[in-house]
Amino acid sequence: MALKQNAADQAADRIRKGILGGEFPAGTTLPGERDLSERLGVSRLTLRSALANLQAQGLIEKVHGSGNLVLDYRERGGVELIAHLARHAIEGGKVPLSLLGDLLEFRRLIATELLGLVAARATSEELRGLRTHRATMGPLLGDADAFMRADLQFARLLVRAAHNLTLELLYNTVQRMVMDHPGLEAAFGVNAPATLKTYDRVLELLESRDPDQVRAFARSAFEPLDRRTMDRLEEVARALEGAGQLKKTAGTPEAKTPSAPAEPKSSRSVRAKELEE
């Protein structure tokens, strides 16, 4: 989304909304391109560009001579769709807690395995590079923007040190999702002091070269952080609901049973601190 939406992107957004919203059910075909382009007020050319976009995301399948078939996004949609799903929900006045929870969890799982790889095969130069970069992050605590950039760079170094190109490209995909959808920044925003503290411990464990231990720490350290983030988001959702302007999120209907029993509330002071930023 961002701010520079050309006509094609806008058209794609509207159609995507129609698909995700049930106006164009999976299994059916979209209206003809000539018809649809007229409805959306764009040329057929622009419409086709939008459709190409949707096809790349696995929402539709173009069938020459037949029509544009609507697919079931749960069975065919690509990862990038998560960001769109979240955004459509937010624009619809909901805070998609379930979606954002899945996304945070996903990031956690990837990070865990990533660190395992790094512990196993990073070169000592790479570990030194991580330490060096970490040292430059302390003074940046005041500058939120600079810190964020440094944080991204740290993540980049980690991904490189895992020596797995697929993971590296997946990281690109995730980062792009966040960048393209400013609304997601909240969920992915970093708690700077806690982040640095965690990084220090991670670096120690990486240098011990024990993948199991690093993974264990990642599992124990990241989950509470994300839970705090979810608490924050939940408050936002409640506030919106309380204001009566907006509906509550439904999310996915399935029951969510986290592995660990949720600790009701974190301390107010910590959360308030996080909110400052």
Place this chain on the structure above:
Amino acid sequence: MALKQNAADQAADRIRKGILGGEFPAGTTLPGERDLSERLGVSRLTLRSALANLQAQGLIEKVHGSGNLVLDYRERGGVELIAHLARHAIEGGKVPLSLLGDLLEFRRLIATELLGLVAARATSEELRGLRTHRATMGPLLGDADAFMRADLQFARLLVRAAHNLTLELLYNTVQRMVMDHPGLEAAFGVNAPATLKTYDRVLELLESRDPDQVRAFARSAFEPLDRRTMDRLEEVARALEGAGQLKKTAGTPEAKTPSAPAEPKSSRSVRAKELEE
């Protein structure tokens, strides 16, 4: 892109090859659309469709009024690129062992975490569904095609049972990569009897509801399987090399030993060599 390549896809392929092959270095801009379309023998319209494709993959960035900027695919390319990288290498007469190794490893890591989630939160109905489906797979051992479909369905049930939409969509992305690039089937081909045996053990562990134990088994069981696959691929590569028709590809297959804190030569250089034409 399988066999049904329309003009736009072909054009995209050629440009992508040019980018990945160094003809269009990152940081530069592609030739103008009017110029480029003429060179490729397609209309500017088709060319633009191809460029939109490349943009979606993070290979280029369109800048109105300036040009089509070539990006560094390692920093911006999406996951889907892995399949293209592999295909371009294969078409260039190489077996991209390193890339395929990364891809297999990636699948392994995802599967490991996935199973952890399933153990933690699958409903008993879902576990029963998995058992039921497993029971139907035995008789299919003779029919490779039917078995593959059943295997995909088993994976789908597992992904559903993890109750994480992001993971589900990622699974879609990976599956699509494999489907769209028939050359990858070899690497992802299943060893039917061994697969079923592993599934049985996995189901047992899932029913024990112990994520740690399931993950531990996944780590120990999947890696040898993938190593066998890599050995097979290596033989193919050697055979091709021996035939003198094709150029050599990557060297050390044991470079990827997760448990060893070895500090081997960076696999990056190996990859770079493969990518050259």
Place this chain on the structure above:
DNA sequence: GGTGGGTTACTGGTAATACCACTTACTGGT
């Protein structure tokens, strides 16, 4: 001589139209 602003010659973005290629369904024959 240095600087500012505006012109100009690129770039990509969109539109309208016409025609090709493929699919489907209807229709007429057998």
Place this chain on the structure above:
DNA sequence: ACCAGTAAGTGGTATTACCAGTAACCCACC
């Protein structure tokens, strides 16, 4: 009842023209 041929729908591509940004260049002005 069946089959073949046809017609009308679909998406795919090409051509042409014009709109909209960008950047460099050049000239007037300070």
